[in-house]
Amino acid sequence: MPIQEDETLQMYLEESLEHLNDIENDILAIENDGADINEDLVNKVYRAAHSIKGGAGFMGLTNIKDLTHEMENILGKIRSREMIPVSGNINPLLKAADKLKELLDDVLNSNEIDIDSHVQELQTVLKNEIKTKQQVSEESAPADKQEYIETSEPRQSQVATGKADVPGAQHDTLALTFPGENEVLNITFDQITPYFKQSKHIYFVKIRINEDVLSQEKTFQSILEEMEQTGSIISTNISLPDSSDMDAHWTPDTRTAFFLFCTILKPTDISILFEVTEDQILELRKDHSLYFLNGDFVDTSNLPVSEPAPSAQQITQNQIPLETNLEPVEFEEITQPPEMTFQEETSPQMNIAMTNQVDQQTSLSISSQDKSADKSAGKKQAKFEHETSLRVHVSLLDQLMTLAGELVLSRNQLLQSMSSNDLRGSEIAGQRIDLITSELQEAIMLTRMQSIGNVFNKFPRVVRDMSQTMGKKVDLVLEGKEVELDKTIIEAIGDPLTHLVRNSVDHGIELPQVRQKAGKTPEGQIFLKAYHEAGQVNIEITDDGKGLDGNVLANKAIDKGLITEDQAKVMSSREKINLIFLPGFSTAEKITDVSGRGVGMDVVKTNLDQLGGIIDIDSELGKGSTFRIKLPLTLAIIPCQIILTGGERYAIPQVNLEELLRIPADQVRTRIERVGDADVVRLRGNLLPLIRLSDVIGVESLYFDIESGDCKKNRRNALTDRRSKKSPMAPPEEDLSTVPDEPINSEDRNTVQDRRYHSASALNIVVVSTGTMKYGLVVDDLQDSEEIVVKPLGRDLKKCKGYAGATIMGDGRVALILDVSNLAHMAGLISMENTVRAAEVAQDEKLAVRAKHDRQAMLLFRSAEDEQFSAPLNLVERIEKIKRSDIENVGGKRVIKYRGGSLPLFSIDEVADVKPLTDSDNLLVIVFKVTGREVGLLAMGPVDALDTGIEIDGSTLKQTGIMGSTIIDNNTTLMVDIHEIVKISNPQWFEEKPEEKQIKTETTILFAEDSTFFRNQVKGSIEQEGFTVLEAEDGVVAWDLLQEHADQISLVVTDIEMPNMDGFTLTTKIKQSPLFAHLPVIALTTLAGEEDIAKGKNAGIDDYQIKLDREKLMKSIINFLKAA
């Protein structure tokens, strides 16, 4: 049956590949251990190799068998400490393991692949080792070992136990008899020695025709077949007919048949083959005496002595060539008959390795062998497509089963309630089904999850091999191997990751001498780390090599004509580094065999794009680079933001989603500008290019007209145009935005009731990122975020690049999934082009920001109808809409069920003396993270985010939970101190470790800040933690204070922008002074720009923190103090 045969092979392959996966890293570990071997590890590898070999023997995969055999020999040497694992002998092992993988991958053709070089290499290793050993042993104790080494010349003296040697015979012979039997089997040493050399076992088997064969309803032929598949018959007392004459029921005419049979099966397994009692099998060992299977010596002294010359018809001395007895076994493409005669040049020395065989777990099941004999005849597959299978834990399967059961029950319930018109019952059943479906989905996803270790594990080898050939020293650290990802992603991510790791070794890490000159350790470090964050998997590849030089990259890009010089001038260093992702960019100065083939990072990026992943580079020249990859957990079901454009719904994968932006109609004009022919929006001081989705995909943008209640065509030609009923037919080619105050239109606008404040006139922008590029997609309307199932699009739509697939929505309609990176290309928004324009404007913008000192991004919200609050935006995690009825009162606290846990809720009026929370049904929960926990602040809309540069008053309205006030849009706005509110409601969260308290009371911190509000605020929070604070209004004062209190101050916290002396200068002074250079300096900013950070690092700033993120500041302070 060919299927079963496939199954056997399949099982063998799976098992072997699994063994092989471990082998590589284990071999590397063995190499690392050096002379001090870890015996368990060596045994493990040895066993793995042996299992592969054993199976290969059954399957007739001679090449695999031969190769593993050689590997086994070397491993045996290492185990017996006769060989010290060094790269010289480990290399051939690794290469052989690679070859083995290749053979297993193409198993059906494996016998035709040339493995000679590998076998020879392995043998050379062995021979060299033996030679040296021999020399040693000849000098010291020449006697013992030589015996085995020279078994090719059998010695008569050894054959002491052989029953009846024929004296004077040309070859030494051996006569074998079974205890209690008369028949003698005569063999020559020549017949058996080769098998010993191949470290096979030789058994002397007695089969009683009646008892063991006929009464068991077996045929003699089946026994012969089994023997032939597992080994070869050296000699027998019966005369076997030619295979052509032999019919299925042929039985020899003797009562008892004896066989001398050689096989790789161990004594522990041999009885399964013959299915006879154990005393019917004896083992013939190298000392040419017989042993019982339990290892007892067969005492032959009381056995009847037989004739030295046996009767002719009883004993045939011929080795029986199998193929003449039986039909040749037609295992595909196996040219060798399955008798498994070793044909390689087995060197006699090999026996040494084999003398101490491990008790290996030969996982060969005997019953499977006859299947391999079944003809899978004829069809010559080019390649054995081995179907992939997954291992799933039984408990998980059980869980699935239970869920399936529940689903069926709920369905019954639903059907019943539906048929009886029981609305309540249907509702309950519906809810249950909802619950079960999510659980089922989760459980099924789990079955597809595999640990990233599967990919990571191959890197030690990659790094080792590369660093050796390149003469580098690299230390690879793996972290987070247990992080799990969907199978498809695991499979697809291997190549890009390998590329990145290779790049790090090739381009990142310098040669040892270069490193030493640069004051680094000669060993480079590559740090590979995987971890979960925000429902995604992050992978980081960090090296401490030479880093990427943005200017070199830019020059190269200019040379290759990828960008122009002008473009390069206005690029930030980060953008320059990201040039590496441009197609056709390779930085290798010389082409090595590892990289520099012109295809490089752009391929990595494309691959990751296809997976919905994002890649990002951080690099500092001379210090190293970090590549960050973000990947979705799974591809099949993804969370998406649903948007509406042109009356159709579209889904944008959450991976690409950065934030949602709604620009109220009255701000559209001020916040959206046209640069060249592109729209840009000002977002927290940066310019973001905008794309109108309706333009890109060529549909009509619609908006919902509140007055008439239906959808109308949006006639805006440019985003900044206002809608006006009275001028609907404004000529389309007229670009109103460039000339905003065109007289004809402005007159209309003034007369018409201004509709700018209608919510329908607001702009909805989905800020998406594609790794290197961030842009805003202008859509008609924003809807919910949903988990969707990705379905492929048909072939007619493959050319529509803007879509990544389709999905079926809750109402049964289909929605398209947008591919944001292709949309950008379709809109002609290529990162570089956009950079030029944006950078020009951004420069002015930056200056403007600098001028407006101390800007802070704030979130505006309300708690009572007429009281406006604000909180630092960077502390906000998320905002959720809830119903008042969702709030539960548990244990005296208000909580809400949230993402599988309970989210504690607070309102400002609990702590501060403000108006009580409004009595509305629809509330907002602003989720903050405090002391590592998420807390929700109850609030109500409208919420808004804005950058404020307005003076903050830190005294007039200050009270518990309120840090100060400011005026925004003519409203007095109270700034909420989240930290304080939580601290008052939950003081137990803030209990500190005693040793930290110790540090704090003994520490004085110098704090420089010019804004009174921030100075008081930050000083207060540092003091609350128990530190002593010395405050300074600017750098000059700070420097003076430092001189004065030189021996007290242990840390400096400074603002950057200050009059008289700024934070950079102060830091430089501190770091250059021998007295103070050791002091850690933490810089506080409101918004840290890339360039500022780089500048600060140069000045010697140790860390950057955001002004109102109290928790992180404290953490940073404590970390520095602990380190000191």
Next chain:
Amino acid sequence: MGMQTSTRIVELATFYVGQALCGMDILKVQEINKLMDMTKVPQAPSYVIGILNLRGQIVTVIDLGKKLGLNNDILSDTTRNIIVNSDNEYIGLIVSRISDVVEAEWDKVEKPPANICGVQGVYFKGVFKTKDRLIGILDVDRVLSEDS
């Protein structure tokens, strides 16, 4: 397969694309539906009317008339959507009207002329004559594989 196999009888589902009577092997047809609510696909080829959800499968719906270069009235009451399975993918073909199921003997099917009602002959497997009508037997896979 097997136009040469004699006396093989094939059941043809026949339908009108505009004024042209066409047929296809009924075994190709998965189901015939009235027009359903479809999702438009901006930027798709002009012959693609939209995509719809057929019990969890995404089906691309094609205006067969436009695909063949015929005038096809797809907005009348008689308009139907024939769901066919071509190359392991469900595709909906919009036709003007459904007609009878006709039994055709393959040996009476004639080779298609170079042009049938303005449609290239290569799109047809053959032409079958009944008493009063001429049915062009569409090679559905061919029609759907061509990018026209």
